[in-house]
Amino acid sequence: MPHIENATQLLVHKRVLKLMGNRFEISVVCDDTYRANQCIDSAIAEISRIEKLLTTFSDDSQTNQINANAGIAPVKVDEEVYQLIARSLKISELTQGAFDITYGSIDKRLWNFDQQMQALPDPATAKKAVRLINYKNVLLNEEETTVFLREKGMRIGFGGIGKGYAAERARIVLQNAGITSGIVNAAGDLVTWGTQPDGKPWTIAIADPDQCNTPFSTMDISNMAIATSGNYAKFAIIDGKKYSHTIDPKTGLPVSGIKSVSIICPNAEFADAMATPVTVMGVRVGLNLINQLQHVACIIIDDHNQLYTSNNINVKN
Numbered sequence: 001m002p003h004i005e006n007a008t009q010l011l012v013h014k015r016v017l018k019l020m021g022n023r024f025e026i027s028v029v030c031d032d033t034y035r036a037n038q039c040i041d042s043a044i045a046e047i048s049r050i051e052k053l054l055t056t057f058s059d060d061s062q063t064n065q066i067n068a069n070a071g072i073a074p075v076k077v078d079e080e081v082y083q084l085i086a087r088s089l090k091i092s093e094l095t096q097g098a099f100d101i102t103y104g105s106i107d108k109r110l111w112n113f114d115q116q117m118q119a120l121p122d123p124a125t126a127k128k129a130v131r132l133i134n135y136k137n138v139l140l141n142e143e144e145t146t147v148f149l150r151e152k153g154m155r156i157g158f159g160g161i162g163k164g165y166a167a168e169r170a171r172i173v174l175q176n177a178g179i180t181s182g183i184v185n186a187a188g189d190l191v192t193w194g195t196q197p198d199g200k201p202w203t204i205a206i207a208d209p210d211q212c213n214t215p216f217s218t219m220d221i222s223n224m225a226i227a228t229s230g231n232y233a234k235f236a237i238i239d240g241k242k243y244s245h246t247i248d249p250k251t252g253l254p255v256s257g258i259k260s261v262s263i264i265c266p267n268a269e270f271a272d273a274m275a276t277p278v279t280v281m282g283v284r285v286g287l288n289l290i291n292q293l294q295h296v297a298c299i300i301i302d303d304h305n306q307l308y309t310s311n312n313i314n315v316k317n
Contacts (some may be wrong), residue, residue, distance in 0.1 A: 007155070009283065010197040015040050019050045022187035023165060028174060029181035029197055039177045040095035043170040050166045053081055054158045056104065063156060067104065071152030074141060082145045085138065088161055091273045095289065100249045100279035104155030105132035110305035120243070124254030133249045164189045164272025165229060171268070184268070187223050188264035188277075191225040191268035219313075226267035229275035242303060246279050255280050258302055265296040274298075 013036035014027040026043050030036035031207050055061045062077045069075050077085075086103045093243040104128055121129070137150035149156065158165070163186040170184045171191050181194025183202060192202040208309035236254070243254035257269065261270040261278045276287035283300050290298040290310045295300070 011036075012197060013037065013040065017044065019047045020055075020163060020166060020186070024187070025183070025185040026170065026174075027183040027185075028196060030179065033315040036179075038178050039174055042177060043173050046169050046173045047166045047186075050162070051170060053078065053090065054084075054165075054180040056155075056157055058155070060238075063158065063206050064192035066149060066153045070149035070154040074139070074144070074146035076144060076146050079145055082140065082142075084158070084161070084165060085147055085156070086140060086271070087269070088158075089135050089138060089140070091270075095274075095277035095281065097135060097249060098280040099160060099273055100133055100135045101152055101156045101158060101160065102133050102135055102138060102149070103160070103247070103249055104157035105153060106130060106247065106252070115180050116128035118221050120236065120238055121255060123251070128252075130247075150178045151232065160263075160276050161269060163187060164225070164267075164269040167191050167272075168175055169267040186268070186272075186285040189272045191223070191270055193223050195222055215277075219264075221264065223265055224266060225271045226262055226264045227268065227271035227275045228260055229279050230264040238288065244279065246276055255282075256303065257282055258300060259287075259288070259305070260301045263290070263296065264298070265293075270296070290291050 010029055010031050012027050012029055013033060014025065016023065016025045018024070024047065026040050028036050029041055030039070030255055033039070050071065052058065053061060054063050056063050056067070059063065062075070062081050066075045066077065083102065091099045120304065132151055132154045136158065137154060139148040140146070140192055141152060167184040167186040167189055168191060171182070171193060174182055175193065178218065181196070183190055183192045201220040203218050204221045204226055205218050233246060241256060243256050244258070246255050248255050258279050260273050263274045263278065265271050278290065278298060280291065281304055286300065287298060287308060287310055298310040300308040
């Protein structure tokens with residue numbers, strides 16, 4: 001019998017939906033629509049599972065159980081949640097506290113980051129609001145897989161790492177299902193693997209912070225993850241100065257000086273977690289840190305539209 005080549009065509013199958021309070025876009029390259037949709041379904045199921053574990057909007061989530069027992073007792077959690085918290089604390093150490101999952105303790109009434117915000121809170125009030133933010137007060141017991149928040153009123157939250165973790169887990173589910181090329185985009189935190197149907201690498205456009213629908217550059221990003229933290233979506237202008245919605249955990253005040261930070265590395269969780277602390281640290285200190293890390297690159301745009309990149313990156317304008 002002569003061998004007949006399969007004439008089916010590789011296509012990108014895409015689905016957009018709201019998960020974890022954010023816009024997720026899942027794209028898979030496949031020659032079978034039915035199979036592509038089945039695989040996307042399993043990725044969505046994985047993201048929904050993670051959302052249930054990590055959400056602070058549901059009383060029975062493990063995150064809320066930890067928070068409810070702050071200052072009272074350690075809480076036994078799934079190995080997966082325990083390890084995510086352990087990795088979060090390592091990133092806190094790496095960034096000297098600029099990344100901190102205990103930011104959940106902050107009093108949201110101080111900052112509403114809408115255009116009506118007329119003044120910054122005074123430094124003393126801000127400092128008081130962040131007194132419970134301290135990753136060193138998250139005590140882990142590896143043998144028991146328990147998490148204990150040392151001070152009453154402390155709260156953890158995964159807003160700075162959860163989307164990246166979910167994107168990474170969805171990628172693994174899709175790869176295990178045999179999808180050799182795809183993209184999981186979690187509201188701008190995205191991970192890619194394989195190539196486009198025509199064999200070309202996936203490319204990404206980096207938005208111009210002043211016109212977020214206009215790219216100012218593109219780069220190849222196959223088999224990499226990228227996460228961007230920017231002040232173009234949420235900010236306040238006070239006395240003519242633009243303040244980001246990103247709060248410095250040490251001072252309790254919003255950071256200024258940087259419009260956007262994009263982190264490129266092989267892992268979406270790490271990219272997601274590093275974008276905010278680099279914003280907090282500022283251009284010089286942030287780039288200095290990234291330049292010390294292997295396989296991590298960074299693009300920063302400051303308030304004056306000056307572009308800065310880490311040593312190992314090549315941006316095409």
